[in-house]
Amino acid sequence: MATVELNFPEPYNLDFTFGCGQIFRFQSFDEGKSFIGPLSDRIIQVRQQTPHSLIISSNKSKNLHEKVEKFFRVKDDYKKMEQAISTDPVMKNILQTTRGLHLLQQDPFECIISFILSQCSNIPRITHHLNQISEIYGEKIDFEKRSYFLFPSRDDLLQVSEETFRELKLGYRAKYIYNLIQDYPAFLNSNPQNSLEFNKKLKKIYGIGQKVADCIQLFAYGDLSWFPVDVWMRKFMLKHYIPEQRISNPKIAEFGRKKFGSWAGYAQEMIFHYARCYDTF
DNA sequence: ATCCAGGCATGCA
DNA sequence: TGCATGCCTGGA
Numbered sequence: 001m002a003t004v005e006l007n008f009p010e011p012y013n014l015d016f017t018f019g020c021g022q023i024f025r026f027q028s029f030d031e032g033k034s035f036i037g038p039l040s041d042r043i044i045q046v047r048q049q050t051p052h053s054l055i056i057s058s059n060k061s062k063n064l065h066e067k068v069e070k071f072f073r074v075k076d077d078y079k080k081m082e083q084a085i086s087t088d089p090v091m092k093n094i095l096q097t098t099r100g101l102h103l104l105q106q107d108p109f110e111c112i113i114s115f116i117l118s119q120c121s122n123i124p125r126i127t128h129h130l131n132q133i134s135e136i137y138g139e140k141i142d143f144e145k146r147s148y149f150l151f152p153s154r155d156d157l158l159q160v161s162e163e164t165f166r167e168l169k170l171g172y173r174a175k176y177i178y179n180l181i182q183d184y185p186a187f188l189n190s191n192p193q194n195s196l197e198f199n200k201k202l203k204k205i206y207g208i209g210q211k212v213a214d215c216i217q218l219f220a221y222g223d224l225s226w227f228p229v230d231v232w233m234r235k236f237m238l239k240h241y242i243p244e245q246r247i248s249n250p251k252i253a254e255f256g257r258k259k260f261g262s263w264a265g266y267a268q269e270m271i272f273h274y275a276r277c278y279d280t281f
Numbered sequence: 282a283t284c285c286a287g288g289c290a291t292g293c294a
Numbered sequence: 295t296g297c298a299t300g301c302c303t304g305g306a
Binding site: 120121122125166169170171172173174248 | 296300301302303304305
């Protein structure tokens with residue numbers, strides 16, 4: 001059992017961070033004051049200590065500080081980000097409403113699978129699918145009086161057939177997952193050097209299109225310049241920023257990337273959370 | 282009971 | 295390059 005304290009100059013909101021749809025397998029305790037879930041090779045618990053600090057504990061102490069610093073993106077200059085994307089009254093209002101929402105940098109393998117599963121689905125169902133895969137093929141960890149399951153590695157899933165994935169009710173996504181595990185591209189194990197090239201390579205993977213590629217690059221590889229556009233984002237952007245109602249989603253994504261630049265990912269996640277939970281369409 | 286999702290691949294203009 | 299259609303499953 002090990003513990004790490006993380007301090008932020010800006011306020012941190014755990015509920016927004018874990019509830020905004022970027023991550024699926026963390027469970028909420030004490031009315032959102034604490035969350036427990038997997039971080040690659042271990043289970044962590046995160047608790048809000050003060051508005052500006054988190055306490056993280058884990059069943060595994062090795063490299064814990066390093067791991068959680070990366071996961072919680074403590075090096076992001078939040079104030080600078082707020083200034084950069086606070087470009088108009090609409091965004092100023094969103095920044096205020098979602099203040100304390102932070103991006104996370106997730107384990108790539110679980111994150112890639114998560115967003116392939118996300119197509120034509122919803123958060124409870126995605127969570128259910130991921131938990132099923134973890135419970136069957138992942139390592140069980142007893143932590144804080146309960147059992148949790150790590151997400152299996154690629155090796156753990158190498159023998160699983162497409163048919164077996166279908167039996168888990170992944171539907172047509174089963175063939176995408178199966179294909180990815182059988183033929184796992186080496187570039188996924190490295191960090192993106194060229195942002196656009198990396199995005200192109202992601203989209204070449206069977207079952208990964210623009211939206212899923214953008215989510216993966218943003219949430220798993222920490223490339224904050226991406227602006228994933230789904231139906232929620234589309235509705236919001238058409239309502240507040242873009243008069244042309246026939247514009248394609250990739251064009252809206254391009255618009256967001258230009259407008260918000262290197263902090264587009266934060267803008268996207270804040271808009272997304274706001275659109276789902278606060279906007280009246 | 283149909284219908285259609287937080288998307289993608291495919292086929293056709 | 296752009297648009298229509300089918301895809302698994304399951305909730306409305």
